Amino acid sequence: MTPPQMFIFAILAATMALFLWGRFRHDIVALMALMACVVAGLVPAVEAFAGFGHPAVITVACVLVLSQGLQNTGAVDWLARTVLPAEAGRLTGMAALMGLGAVLSGFMNNVGAMALLMPVAVQLSDRLQLTPGQVLMPLAFGTILGGMTTLIGTPPNLIASGFRAEAGLGHFAMFDFAPVGVAVAVAGVAFVALIGWRLVPARKASGAEGFETGAYMTEVRVPEGSKAIGLTLRQFEAEIEDSAAQIVGLVRNEVRMTAPHGGRRIREGDILVLEADVETLAKALSVFGIKLEEQGGSSEADEQPDAKPAKGQEPKETSEDDDSKRDVDIVLRELAVLPGSSIVGRSASDLRLRTRYGLNLLAVSREGHPPKARLRTLKVKSGDLLLMQGPAEVMTDFINDTGCVPLGERELRIPDRRMAIISGAIILGAVGMVTAGLLPAAAAFMLGVIASMLLRTVPPRQVYTAIDWPVIVLLAALIPVAGAMQATGAADLLARFLVDTIAQGNAIAALAVVLVTTMFLSDVMNNAATAAVLCPIAIGIAAALGVNPDSFLMAVAIGASCAFLTPIGHQNNTLILGPGGFRFGDYWRLGLPLEVLVVAVSIPLLLIVWPL
Structure with a gap:
């Protein structure tokens, strides 16, 4: 083993350890890994930030913006009302909800699809006499499964396509993932709708009134x-x-x-x-x-607020009619904190909720249990549930600004049929250009973003807030690190170890090893990071065996989209932790059989569709 190989392996091991530790955000860890490679001379300094211009990174950012357009116009709300049956049993209702989530995730960000359908899942759980968690977990897994069906469905697919192009084989087409991905998604949805939902722990009594979110x-x-x-x-x-x-x-x-x-x-x-x-x-x-x-600033009014605290924080001239209208519009909302929300890591005091927004933080639920800190100093985490009070309009602005999801009946997006059609046409047009080979994915979806801004389905001011910047930075930073693995020969060295020691030179066994390894890593670290690390290894294994690298890249893409064992493997799993009242160990009960099913279905299909 050469010194550069030892350096890159040490950096990779430290990076994975930091990912698993979870003390630092994934994008910060990725930047640390990139800078370590630059300092060690493994990545030329002038090429350190070339990943920010990588087509996969640009495409991910554009897809997030186009997804925002579908949310803004109410297109998904209309689709949910149209597709989901008003009167349905458990099998039909669960299958319809999961199927809709899977289809949406094939063409928009799966976290966005999950966020849009969460209130629908809560209402469905009450109608089906199930706990919210028994519907939320199947929905989360369905949206994750749907992401593996198209090129733009999830970042790992775009990363696999990028590595294929760098290997001189060209990009994957839009629906190259569909033959295997759709079959796996259909099998997974059918399994969960028929049997799997019964494996989800029922943390709250069935048939309870409203949405029970734990203590x-x-x-x-x-x-x-x-x-x-x-x-x-x-x-x-x-x-x-x-x-x-x-x-x-x-x-x-x-x-x-x-x-x-x-x-x-x-x-x-x-x-x-x-x-x-x-x-x-x-x-x-x-x-x-x-x-x-009610929490807020340090003034006496803040410390001992009256019954309608939203008034008077930022004095302005209002008529008595205005005041009475504001009184009527005071609402109580339960909000789930999305991963990546701007309030994560900040307390009510940091946010100045009363003085800035005129809102009150009344209570917090975390993983179904009450946290220990004072409300005013409690640092918000993704997956927390916040009970908030304030004027309806202000509440809507706060939700839109911070990236939280309102639970229960929503009054935030009034569907605009014309704008919904426009937003749907824009994303279908971009998909069509990629499918027909008229433009690469990055260029086609960038045109879609421009059209969205010009036609106002996504206001220009909202374009940058729609992008999940930590994911963008993570991808851009790890792409040069993955390149260093290839340049130093570390990827080939690790590939030979896996082939010779574990797979014993058998191509089918090697394919299974790659798939299972990717699935395991995606359960404990970011799926985009997992794909970026394992794609060069997969290509190296295929080269060592003299077989088709496409089957191995597809195995990585599938495995990175199957994080079902833990709440930290995928953002959708984190999002349901609080609303479902789940514990860390609850996910494997349904997740493990589902992952076994994915392996059983995907390996034979990979050998048929992408023969070795």
């Missing part, structure tokens, strides 16, 4: 004259025993006491930290006349 951590202030004053904490809990709420903390004079003694008496001005759901919270408030401790 919230909520802070309530005891005001002057409250019936709770003078009671012990034990007596307080006894009064609300039927509601299943419990006190998990007490804040007095800005000092928090965790698990306070039940004999401690409640005083005026105390803040009780309750573990409760929305209905329980309402009962406690009404019984004792206590108030939600």
Whole structure:
């Protein structure tokens, strides 16, 4: 092994360790790996950022913008109402929802498809007498499966196509992935709709009213004259025993006491930290006349807000009619925090929710359990559920600005039939140009982005916010690193090891090894990163065996799209963690049989469609 090979293997091992650790964002880890390669002389400094101009990176960015157009115009909302049967049993309803998610994911960002269909899944779960999680997990897996059916369905497909072109074999066509991908997706959807959903843990009772999201951590202030004053904490809990709420903390004079003694008496001005759901919270408030401790700035008005806190934070002249209208429009919303949302890693105080937006953060639920920190200082994580209060219009602006998803009935996008048709025509036109070979994918979809801006399906100001920049940076940084693996011969060395030691020189066994290895890595690290690392290895294995590299690249693309075992393997898995009340170990129960099915279906099809 040469010194450059040892360097690149060390960098790759450190990169994977950091991905698995999860302490730093994936894009930061990728940039660290790129700079390590530059410092070690493995990547020329003048070529370090060439990945930002790579066709795969440009295409991913463009697809995200075009997906935003479908969301803005309400095209998917209309499609969901049209396709999903109003009266359907569990099999029909589940299959229709998963099928719609899979189809949408073939032509738009699968996180966007998941976000759009989540409220539909919640409503369907109530109608089917299932817990939300029993519908949300099948939907998440269906959208992931759908991504493997087309070139633009998921970043790993575009990455595999890019490596194929660099190997001198040209890009994959738009529907080259379909023969194997569609078969795998259909088999997966059928399995989950028929049997698989039964394997999803039912964390909440079936048939519950509304959308049960698990326990919230909520802070309530005891005001002057409250019936709770003078009671012990034990007596307080006894009064609300039927509601299943419990006190998990007490804040007095800005000092928090965790698990306070039940004999401690409640005083005026105390803040009780309750573990409760929305209905329980309402009962406690009404019984004792206590108030939600709404978060915001440090002013007295912020610390002791009145019942309609959204007013008065940014004074402006309003008529009495305006004020009464604002009062009527005060709404309560449960919001799920998407991966990549602008509020991830920030607290209510950091965001200045009251002074900037006129909104109140009332409660937070994380992975179905209440977090331990104070609401005002709690750092938001992806997958969290936020219970927020404020004017309907302001709430809509906040949701659009931050990338959160409202749960339950949505009133955010009023479908515009004409604009929905235009946005659909734009993306179909771009797909058609790529399919007919008129333009490469990057150029065709960039034309689609320009058309979207000119025709206002995506306002120009929204173009840059529609792009998931951490994913773009991750891809752009890892492409030169993957090139260094090839240039140093490290990819070939690792390929020979896998072929000779594990596969014993058997091409079919090697194909299975590549697929299973990719699936495993995509369960614990970003799927785009997995594809970027394994594509050059797959090409090296094919070269060592003297067989068709296309079958191995397709195996990487399929494996990178099958992250079903953990909540961190794919953004859609993370997104349902809180709303479904799931735990880390819940995913493998359905995910493992599904991954076994994917291997069983895809290996024979790869050998038929892409023969060795």
